Amino acid sequence: MFNRNSLIYIAGHTGLLGSALYKRLQESGYKNIITKTHKELELTDKSAIHTFFKEQTIEYVFLCAGKVGGIIGNRTEPASYLHENLLIQDNIFEAANKHEVKNVIFYGSSCTYPKICKQPMKEEYWLTGAIEETSMGYAAAKIAGIIGCKSYNTQYNTNRFICVIPNSIYGPNDNFDLKNSHVFSALIQKIDTAKEVNADTLTLWGSGKPRREFIFSEDVADASIFLMQNSDKLENSHYNLGTGEDYSIKELAQSISQLIGYKGDIKWDTSKPDGTMQKLLDSNKILALGWKPKFALEEGLLKTYQWYKENYA
Template identity: 80%
Template structure:
């Protein structure tokens, strides 16, 4: 049973979701948390991962580790996103099963849904059409992980593997590198730079028309703890996890500009790719379990911007 004395491994604890999980677990007085930096444990090395599991009797795992990025990174290095994520998932799945971990949560991605998909996207629409090409390598690895969770549960007659698909996560400890960040953090940095440099205008990629749903990292972390506490309610399937509201990239840029205090004009480079035009999840199955998100989007944006200003160089 998942409780305050359980031995919990948070893989990827320094990242956006992993750091939020550490914060939430400590808030609820979970005391026995194991973390390893990339330098301490190379998750793509199976022998090192097995040594780690042999030495630590782990009860629960939150698998937040992986190679993630935005459109630029996914387009430039699809094989790297595919290879690294597949290795990490496979190694941890195998060892979690071999060493009798009670439960592990794997985080899928909304990019595993079809590029053209009925909205909001229900779990039943998964794999019903072609993927967005700009994220295909990363999406393929996540698809393998989602299928992996179901497959291990089926073959070994267990409920060990839990799979949730959060929509675009944002919050403190996000990656603000313009080459590898996601849209929300990239916009915060670009708009803040424009303000600091007193730019009269700022040109952003695409048309500004694509719509995205965002969910705060602490909401996802709280949902993850809820899942661990309610394994008996779950089916052997993936569950969507979103806020229920989407925004156009234009609306997002305007909201960030207001928070940042940028008064310049925003223009759009329509020669650059938009990606999937709309990604809104139907999270009704997850919400029916008895959980709901709490952080309002504007509040989340403000706290994310404050963290960026205080911590990011």
């Protein structure tokens, strides 16, 4: 059973979600947490992964590692997003199954739901329509991972693999590089820069009309720990993970501007892509088990911006 003495491996512990998990596990008194940097362990190397799992006798895995990015990265490097994520997932899944890890949590993506989908999106709406083309390479890898969890559980008659689909995660240790960042961190970087240079106007991509559901990284971490603790109650299916509330990109930009103190005029370049117009998850399945999010957008935004100013800007 997952407890404070369990031997836990966080793959991708320096990233947005992995660092939040590491923080929350330590705060909760978990003592045996294994981490490896990219230099110490290459997750695309099958042999290295199997050796690592054999030597460490790992009990639980949080698979937070992978290649992630925003619209620009997904449009310009779809093959890289597909290839790297498939390799990492397959290596971890195979090693975890062979070495009888008790549980693995895999993180899917809301971009695997249909581009045109009834809102909020329930788990059963998954794969009922075409996905957004701008993220197809990344989404294909995530679809394979979600199917992989179900397939391993079915073939080996186990509940070893747990799959969650969080909506747009944000928080400290996010990527603020504009080429690879998601909309939340990109807006913080752009609006803060506009304030610093006293820009009268700022032009942002798209129409500002698409709506997104944002969930703070520590909420996802808490939900992950909760699912590990309740793995015996889970179905062989993925679980949506969101807050139940979404915002337009324009509303998010206004909230960030107010927090930062940027008073310039924001314009929208409608020649740039919007992506899917709305992605709101129905998270009733996990809510029914007893988990619920703690962080309001305003609190999470403040924590994220403070981290950005202290560590990135």
